[in-house]
Amino acid sequence: MTDRTYYAPTGGNPPQTQLLTGRAVFTEAYAVIPRGVMMDIVTSYLPFWEGTRLWVLSRPLSGFAETFSQYIMEVQPGGGSDRPELDPGAEGALFVVGGEITVTLEGKAHGLTEGGFAFLPPGSRWTIRNESTAPARFHWIRKAYEAVEGLDTPEAFFVNEKDIKPSPMAHTEGKWATTRFVDPADLRHDMHVTIVTFEPGAVIPFAETHVMEHGLYVLEGKAVYRLNQDWVEVEAGDFMWLRAFCPQACYAGGPGRFRYLLYKDVNRHMKLKLG
Template identity: 60%
Template sequence: MTYAFPPGGLPDQSVSPEGTAVFTPAYAVLPALTQRDIVTSYLPSWTGMRMWVLARPMSGFAETFSQYAVELQPAGGSDTPEVDEEVQSVIFVASGQVVVNIDGERHVLEAGGYAYIPVDVVWTIWNDSNVVSQFHWIRKRYVGAEGVDLPEAFVTSDQAVAPTEMPDCDGVWATTRFVEPNDLRHDMHVNIVTFQPGGRIPFAETHVMEHGLYVLQGTADYLLNKDWVPVVAGDFMWLRAFCPQACVATGDEPFRYLLYKDVNRHMPL
């Protein structure tokens, strides 16, 4: 299994600056080719890291989450990665290996590894290996609910969770759910959606959930509002609430993406 990540580097002077990046009132597309060295950021209290900020809350657009792609050099990491005690996180490893310590329990995550880190825990993350490690990091401020317990930390992997086939699709559309949809402790889901070649979302989904979609593998034609956009591994799509979406997987390999959405809470009025 392979998992895409920003390519970094910089195109040479023979490359045309005309590209497929799009930002509209309903959606944005950040192609892999735009995720280069000159748009990286760094964070205080980290060592040997750089990151691509793929999404951040923006008033009037998508407002609930941030999404980073983080690269750690050997011996890189942080003992204080999160500065906001009200924020929960998901870590998904694209390549290499990271060690995540959550409330004193040590976990080694390799490619495909997944960690959910709730609010009100102490955690650290380090690359103890001798090769570069890369991971996706999704953050959301947790919204509690009366009578609902706080979710607990857990660690798993893409390989350990069996995909759930969607109804009436002959297995060409499936979702790897790391949290049960009816577990009301969770106010966000970060799943992996998989389409076999030719598989599709057979209607234009329109719903209140905001989305971040990072293409991990394969290619597709993706409907965003009224536009069909070709996407490839490493592309990132950012959808505000109610933006219509659908897709048709193209090529000869599975089309897979890491999907964020906010769920299970009243709408703030």
């Protein structure tokens, strides 16, 4: 699998002649934020970042995401931050969908291009810059790390998905596969960020119903996704949030592969008190 593509928003605003009707959906069980929503008017900015704006895809909120936040960052040439993360308890995952960035951790610089992934444990001393001549766009997933006595905090690492062989799902003839950045047996990690790939016509053949909260950003292709009781059409650039236990299934409509960046919370006891 060599011809990967990575959709990234570029902003702009729709013309006054465009109709209002869109595909955005927000329910108690799931939300769909289509790529057409990611215009200039809904961007945000962060303290201590220069030449940078972002689209917020999810945040901890009553009736919405509980365990994570997810941004699409857009950093202009020369932009970046020497104080990117202000929460010492937050772990982070970066995934580049356009251009290139340089992440410096503990004095060592790491260049990330399209498909590049970084895991940054809580308390990391890192900085980030776009040293290229074109805008860089990347996902930044943040989670409050849940430490467990007797388990070490996982170390930082930098990889590219192109160097990782996808793992096929059993009994699917390779039509459904997952690119894993972390060993599922490594219990130090309390979140997984992976890339899921479906070949044209492949399906999730049952309604998955499980405790993991999900964030799904479509990198490539299109599909019809079953979310709770609804079938929803999605395409490259769309984002889906699924709360815990929201039934989900998928049919990859083709003509090309359907791929998405997936977040889920894992490997920890269930909290017995809300809040």
